[in-house]
Amino acid sequence: MSASVDMTSRYHELARTDLADLVPELLLAGQLIDRSGMAWCISEFGREGMLEVAIEEWMAASPIYTERMQRALNFQGTDVVTIFKGLQLDIGAPPQFMDFRYHVEDANHGTFHLDHCGALMDVEPMGQEYVKGMCHDIEDPTFDATAVATNPKAQVRPVHRPPRTPPDRHPHCMWTVTIDESHPAVDESPGCTENRKSRAASVTLDPIDAGEQGKADYSGPLLSDLDFAEFSHSALTRIADEVCLQMHLLNLGFVRAVSDRLDPEGAKALCLKQLTGIAGIAAERIHRALRLPGGIAGAVRTLRLHPLLNPAAYVRAEFTEDGFTVRHSPAHEDNAWIALCGPHSVKPLQAIVRAVDPCLDVVVEGDPVEWSCRVVERDEAAEEFTEVAVTRVSxxxxxxFEPRRSLPITPIG
Structure with a gap:
């Protein structure tokens, strides 16, 4: 069978309406990476060690990918509005699941609150220590690290936050954002400085065609909710690719933090568990959201659109009707997710195809870097991997997702 070589984004082939459905799914998948990885970190390092890994990975990634999205969608600036726009396109704040509501006083002052925090819903059953760990220990340094991409003099500080008192308090939390020249500048973390050297940080993606129908950027007013259907086809393609890079950059921060604490084999095993869990859940959601067919054809389509294999400029692969072939790529040079897959390690690929149909499997042949994967049918359904079941707890x-009206937010000052 002939192979199609991906010279441009694999998301380019999707209809504009499908892209509008896919982007929030990718943002949510990025959030769920931690639901997959941190359970295994607790087992390996304990609660305190897990918190350290989470802080290091987000601080290593968010300033880089925030800057990339600002450049891609032409909303670079140094004010509160720019910070809020960045959060709306951040895997740390997927729409509705992390339901941020914004209020702008002026260029240097604003607040946000969360009407719904999916992450809080996940950790509250684990007890107040875990809630405090997420809402205090992790958020304090990582919110400022995200804001530093816009203005190093920005400070994000709580008005109130969980543990909730009373237990059903709404909104779940509220924060102020203040930019003041008297504030000490926030420096990026050593992990972020190291992550800037990665191929993921600098990979070039397809440009946005300003002549297409729909919004080509986010240069206008801050909106209460982004209606992705308003963006042009090429803008949505670029956003989807950028969101996949956000996931890769977060994972590279995770790999670095874990590798600092474990021997190479132990770190690889933990990172493989993280990938397997998110691979299965992301595949299930992508397959359902885009209403893809079942069987081998549906599994190959899901693989083609999965963040493990995107963006095409970062993870190089050639697809056929029943599988694909991986080539050496920038992702291999970064030791990214794809480096955990191959003839030596098929579990993440199995998790993806079994999300489409538990009777599907893969046959993988080649060497550790360049290999081919063929999707095949088995007579019996396979059980769900433990790693996927752990992620499914989230x-x-x-x-x-539900339809939302997109309204401009006007500064009151």
Whole structure:
């Protein structure tokens, strides 16, 4: 069978309406990476060690990918509005699941609150220590690290936050964002400095065609909710690719943090568990959201659109009707997710195809870097991997998006 070589984004082939459905799914998948990885970190390092890994990975990634999205969608600036726009396109704040509501006083002052925090819903059953760990220990350094991409003099500080008192308090939390020249500048973390050297940080993606129908950027007013259907086809393609890079950059921060704490084999084993869990849940949601067919054809389509194999400029692969062939790529040079897959390691690929149909499997042949994967049918259904089941515990695995009106937010000052 002939292979199609991906010279441009694999998301380019999707209709504009499908892309509008896919982008929030990818943002949510990025959030669920931690639901997959941190359970295994607790087992390996304990609660305190897990918190350290989470802080290091997000601080290593968010300033880089925030800057990339600002450049791609032409909303670079140094004000509160720019910070809020960045959060709306951040895997740390997927729409509705992390339901940020914004209020702008002026260029240097604003607040946000969360009407719904899916991450809180996931950790509250684990007890107040875990809630405090997420809402205090992790958020304090990582919110400022995200804001530093816009203005190093920005400070994000809580008005109130969980543990909730009373237990059903709404909104779940509220924060102020203040930019002041008297604030000490926030420096990026050593992990972020290291992550800037990665191929993921600098890979070039397809440009946005300003002549297409729909919005080519986010240069206008801050909106209460982004209606992705308003963006042009090429803008949505670029956003989807950028969101996949956000996931890769977060994973590279995770790999670095884990590798600092474990021997090479132990780190590889933990990272493989993280990938397997998110691979299965992301595949299930992508397959359902885009209403893809079942069987081998549906599994190959899901693989083609999965963040493991995207963006095409970062993870190089040639697809056929029943599989694909991986080539050496920038992702291999980064030791990214794809480096965990191959003839030596098929579990993440199995998790993806079994999300489409538990009777599907893969046959993988080649060497550790360049290999081919063929999707095949088995007579018996396979059981769900433990790693996928662990990730499924998150409320995000079954979360449903709803239509929202997109209204401009006007500064009151």
């Amino acid at each position: 409320t995000g695995s079954a979360f449903e």
